Amino acid sequence: MSEYLLEIKNLRARVAEKEIIKDLSLKIRKGEVHALMGPNGAGKSTLSYVLAGKSDYEITSGSILFDGHDLLAMSPEERSCNGLFLSMQHPVAIPGVTTANFLKHSVNAHRKFNGEPDLDAAEFLKLMRQESQKLNIPSEMLKRELNVGFSGGEKKRLEILQMSLLKPSLAILDEADSGLDIDALNMVADGVNQLHNEHNSLLIITHHIDLLNRIRPDFVHIYADGHIVRTGDKSLAAEIERNGYQNYLKGE
Amino acid sequence: MNLPELKTPLWGDDIPYVAGLREKAGRILHHSGFPSAKTEAWKYAHFDISSLSALQINTDVHHCDHDNCTCHRQPLPFSCYRLEFCDGQFLADHSDTIPGVYVKPLIEALFDGETKTYLNKSFPIEKYPFAALNTLYLEQGFMMIIERNTVLDQPIYISYHQSKSGYLNNMHNLILCESGSQAAIIEHFHCERANNYCNNIVNEIKLSAAAKLTHYVFENESVQSHHIELNSIRQKENSSYQAFCLKKSGGFSRHESLLRLEQKEARAEVNGIYRVNGSSVSDITTDIYHLAPETFSDQLVKGVATDHGKAVFQGKIHIAPNAQKTEGHQTHHALLLSDTAEIDSKPELEIFADDVKCSHGSSCGDLDPEQLFYMQTRGFSQDDARNILIQAHLNEVLEKINHPLIKEWLKDQFF
Numbered sequence A: 001m002s003e004y005l006l007e008i009k010n011l012r013a014r015v016a017e018k019e020i021i022k023d024l025s026l027k028i029r030k031g032e033v034h035a036l037m038g039p040n041g042a043g044k045s046t047l048s049y050v051l052a053g054k055s056d057y058e059i060t061s062g063s064i065l066f067d068g069h070d071l072l073a074m075s076p077e078e079r080s081c082n083g084l085f086l087s088m089q090h091p092v093a094i095p096g097v098t099t100a101n102f103l104k105h106s107v108n109a110h111r112k113f114n115g116e117p118d119l120d121a122a123e124f125l126k127l128m129r130q131e132s133q134k135l136n137i138p139s140e141m142l143k144r145e146l147n148v149g150f151s152g153g154e155k156k157r158l159e160i161l162q163m164s165l166l167k168p169s170l171a172i173l174d175e176a177d178s179g180l181d182i183d184a185l186n187m188v189a190d191g192v193n194q195l196h197n198e199h200n201s202l203l204i205i206t207h208h209i210d211l212l213n214r215i216r217p218d219f220v221h222i223y224a225d226g227h228i229v230r231t232g233d234k235s236l237a238a239e240i241e242r243n244g245y246q247n248y249l250k251g252e
Numbered sequence B: 001m002n003l004p005e006l007k008t009p010l011w012g013d014d015i016p017y018v019a020g021l022r023e024k025a026g027r028i029l030h031h032s033g034f035p036s037a038k039t040e041a042w043k044y045a046h047f048d049i050s051s052l053s054a055l056q057i058n059t060d061v062h063h064c065d066h067d068n069c070t071c072h073r074q075p076l077p078f079s080c081y082r083l084e085f086c087d088g089q090f091l092a093d094h095s096d097t098i099p100g101v102y103v104k105p106l107i108e109a110l111f112d113g114e115t116k117t118y119l120n121k122s123f124p125i126e127k128y129p130f131a132a133l134n135t136l137y138l139e140q141g142f143m144m145i146i147e148r149n150t151v152l153d154q155p156i157y158i159s160y161h162q163s164k165s166g167y168l169n170n171m172h173n174l175i176l177c178e179s180g181s182q183a184a185i186i187e188h189f190h191c192e193r194a195n196n197y198c199n200n201i202v203n204e205i206k207l208s209a210a211a212k213l214t215h216y217v218f219e220n221e222s223v224q225s226h227h228i229e230l231n232s233i234r235q236k237e238n239s240s241y242q243a244f245c246l247k248k249s250g251g252f253s254r255h256e257s258l259l260r261l262e263q264k265e266a267r268a269e270v271n272g273i274y275r276v277n278g279s280s281v282s283d284i285t286t287d288i289y290h291l292a293p294e295t296f297s298d299q300l301v302k303g304v305a306t307d308h309g310k311a312v313f314q315g316k317i318h319i320a321p322n323a324q325k326t327e328g329h330q331t332h333h334a335l336l337l338s339d340t341a342e343i344d345s346k347p348e349l350e351i352f353a354d355d356v357k358c359s360h361g362s363s364c365g366d367l368d369p370e371q372l373f374y375m376q377t378r379g380f381s382q383d384d385a386r387n388i389l390i391q392a393h394l395n396e397v398l399e400k401i402n403h404p405l406i407k408e409w410l411k412d413q414f415f
Helices: A045-054 A076-081 A097-111 A121-134 A139-143 A152-166 A182-195 A209-215 A234-243 B016-033 B106-112 B128-138 B370-375 B382-398 B402-415
Strands: A004-015 A018-029 A031-038 A058-066 A084-087 A096-098 A170-174 A202-205 A219-224 A227-232 B083-088 B101-104 B142-146 B156-161 B168-177 B183-191 B200-205 B214-222 B225-233 B240-247 B252-261 B267-276 B281-290 B296-305 B310-319 B326-336 B342-351 B356-365
Touching: A004 A045, A004 A202, A018 A045, A018 A058, A018 A202, A018 A227, A031 A234, A045 A058, A045 A076, A045 A084, A058 B252, A076 A084, A076 A097, A076 A219, A076 B370, A084 A121, A084 A152, A096 B370, A096 B382, A097 A121, A097 A139, A097 A152, A097 B382, A121 A139, A121 A152, A152 A182, A182 A209, A182 B142, A202 A209, A209 A234, A219 A234, A219 B310, B016 B128, B106 B142, B106 B168, B128 B200, B128 B225, B156 B296, B168 B214, B183 B296, B200 B214, B200 B240, B200 B310, B214 B225, B214 B267, B214 B402, B225 B240, B225 B267, B240 B252, B240 B281, B240 B402, B252 B267, B252 B296, B267 B281, B267 B310, B267 B382, B281 B326, B296 B310, B296 B342, B296 B382, B310 B326, B310 B356, B326 B342, B326 B382, B342 B356, B370 B382, B382 B402
Parallel strands: A031 A202, A031 A219, A084 A170, A170 A202, B083 B156, B142 B168, B156 B183, B168 B200, B183 B214, B200 B225, B214 B240, B225 B252, B240 B267, B252 B281, B267 B296, B281 B310, B296 B326, B310 B342, B326 B356
Antiparallel strands: A004 A018, A004 A058, A219 A227, B101 B142
């Protein structure tokens, strides 16, 4: 067993001809919470997409090990079934597919991967009700088409519901707090905190300290121009909140 | 092309009216011929007429041993009144009687002179060569009258089963919905073998004042088949016609609808879904004539083309000068999922009134990569994700079906 759940070494990635991730290294142990902060356009979402396996990006060098296995060799669905979860900044709408049906497919795809039998409708509904109540998600929302006409807060809560159903070992939360009012933010944070334990890890991508006051990170990284320019503890986030990123971008 | 020879005389040749209809149809075909690649209405889905040359008209007494054949009384998950066709022949003896509905084999109605007011009166036969072919061999089909104010408690299910290769089936149905009647008709074309045949169908439907008809056409034809269908619909005041053309499989299929909204507040909805794969061809062609004020039409057609499949959508809304306060909407969305598949779409509006609301839109593209990626990040395999997105795409049309059991049955059949 590797010491690290996620181990990114000297990663470089580009889209079209533009290099977006430039020599990034990051290590996350089981149970740790890491926060990644950085100015707009730094490539934070690119990193989350690269980790989840989006095909638009070309990895030019470096490696990523996930629980000791080569993450880059896995398809997005293999990454998911192996325990990597990305809560997206902008989850897509899928008209014609109800939320409940989508969740059932997703849970059963994971169960199939793990050699477990499918949950039948009754078993799944019970599980879904139990988890959705914790996030204050009304069952009416689960009957609607996935993310169609959902508010920002509803979409983010649904991402966290998926996280709670899939129980990932590494959850990447890409701006899980953006566009949320204080109540929704608390719900998302409470949901994440309930799921977090010593066996799983979080990588939180955010602009705001509000979320980090609720989900306490062990490490805070400042990410700019495609790599990590500074790593510290939670106090670094507070400093960024006060002084902005300018001090860390100098000399770049 | 040489027309199939009439080796056995058809019923009704000794009735001057019927003989006259057949003779006129023969003259039209002789004069205008079949559509070629240069015929505008047929240029995208060209019909190779030589494919009919090996076929013959089924003039025998029904001989598929119907009581034992697989089509007979296939269980359905909804209760219905059944009418049966097999190999192009209407089997009145195997069909249910329907309370409040008069059904008579066409040939008997021709004998009794009941069809004169209706037959070939709802469309210009010169423009429809296959309807002329249908008339040349006019014999099979039925005349149906859904009597005044009859509200049917269950749908009329019409099974068109094909047990053999080699037939050109010309079927002509007259469906008269009297005022205030309400009914649903399901036409189910099916063949469990790779038979080579051609179904050439003409439905003439008249909706009198305030009549309501839901009309499902479910094509599950053989990959070697040809299916040509003309639905000619006339609507009177405040009548309502809702159609679903559902193409699951077939060889060459052209589903054509001609709607005439003749009196005010007539409403029509013409929906469809198609899947073309292998080398199958699907053509959905619709002409909707708004001929009176305050009429309404809406059309939603969605399709998927893969392999070497080819699909054609042609839809035209005509609005007459006096048809003020009319609404006509038309939408076609298709998924083109292989480099070798083809989709041709021709939406048209022809508006001669100024106070109308009309729209049309057509799109054609691949599955959304963002949706596919999102689903994969949730553990869906790429194939599962694609299939679910294709289902979702087509489901938008199926969701418009009001009858829950018919909707579920069709979903089961399709997916």
